[in-house]
Amino acid sequence: MRAIAYDRSGGPVTVRDLPAPTAPDGGVVVRVRATGLCLSDWHGWAGHDPDISEFPHVPGHELAGVVEQVGAGVERWQAGDLVTSPFVCGCGTCQWCRSGDAQVCPDQTQPGFTHHGSWAELVVLHAADANLVAVPDGVTPVAAASLGCRFATAYRAVAHRARVQPGEWVAVVGAGGVGLSAVMVAAARGGRVIAVDRNPDALEAARRAGAEHTILSEDPDPSDVVARLHALSDGGTHVALDAVGSETTCATAVLALRRRGRHVQVGLLPAVDGHPRVPMDRVIGFELDVLGSHGMAASDYPEMLALVADGTLRPQDLVTDVVDLETAARLLPGMRDVPRAGVTVLDLRR
Structure with missing residues (x-):
């Protein structure tokens, strides 16, 4: 798969070919259609996140895409489903996840931080039955990609x-x-x-x-x-x-x-x-x-998505730039210092 990656904190950011992932037990592989460029990605690249310890590393934690491969034990999702996900993925079984507070799960995973993220053609999401959210009709992948963080x-x-x-x-x-x-x-x-x-x-x-x-x-x-x-x-x-x-x-x-x-x-x-x-x-x-406030659990998404679907909230109006992989790789090192007046999204279909 093509992906954006870097080999050390603060190091050069390049587009390269990396091995395609396989779905873990309970998880899925999603073919990314769109993914957000967030300042948290810059913090990760700059070395501010201790979860990033293995290199090369692929950033990206806001995404929308289509389920491509389903791991053993996944019951709610199948190949072809258009989905998004919170950037904090809970384990799905601890007391915090069971009470609807997966955003503070002590065994959470975060694409782009604990493992390779969504600035790539394919991304793994764990505990899929607990963390995936269906993208409603009428919400584009670009708009959905801005929701996750x-x-x-x-x-x-x-x-x-x-x-x-x-x-x-x-x-x-x-x-x-x-x-x-x-x-x-x-x-x-x-x-x-x-x-x-x-x-x-x-x-x-x-x-x-x-x-x-x-x-x-x-x-x-x-x-x-x-x-x-x-x-x-x-x-x-x-x-x-x-x-x-x-x-x-x-x-x-x-x-x-x-x-x-x-x-x-x-x-x-x-x-x-x-x-x-x-x-x-x-x-x-x-x-x-x-x-x-640390993200939002997947269980709370329906309330927000209902307001997006009826037009009360319009996250798509905040998207000001849509870029390709090469442009996103150039943007990452300077994100902290560039004035922002909206949301930038990477469209993997470009």
Whole structure:
């Protein structure tokens, strides 16, 4: 199969031929039609994920494709099914998976991290009966490929973790793929969204996704942005979401909140230079809730997909670039530093 791979963390990224995988017991091989380019893929390439330890490594964890091969014991799926999957695949048998919380399964697998991912013609997905999700009619593979990490993560963060209610003020710090998804989901739930980003194009995309206000953040000191957030939201937002994952963006989100507000951390905060400082004095003094959000279990997908199918949510509107394998390989090393104003998807049919 053709695939994008690299031989060491931070090393050259190339398109090459690799052996085609076979379906493990309980799992499937999916022929990838489309797969997302996510900042988490950059974190993996940069060496921030300890799960990536065997090389060459194939990135990619957001996907849609057709089941090509079914392993022993799989009951719900057969060759030819059009499917997607969460980026966190639970084992399907532990107490967390049985209770519907596969996103925190201690024996989880993640394509693109624990094993070869979906920036390839073929990808293995484990525990298929627990993790695969049928792509509904009317949802294209490109749109479905954007769901597995950024959109589903944002959906769970906004709807299940923060539980945004109509009329609540919501600050979304960072208007990349997950941030724009959070804006769209929060606005669809009746939230009054304020988006913050340093890229004017991303803020324009946030307005199209439903943001009521936008704030251009040009200063690494968050105090001015925080003051404007408080002014726009009459004393602080009810919910704040860090969709970037840096010391500054985390602090901005926490400080944006009014008393008894809810902070959701979605952007990765890798301890590359030591653990980032978080304004915990504000957390204590304002009695803030601090919530993590790590993907979304397959069992929760039907709720989200119903809203996609009826047009309430339109993840396809967030897709701004569709690229081929060679282009994706060139893009990966620079993804952290390139301004983003939407979602990029790799189309394997190109």
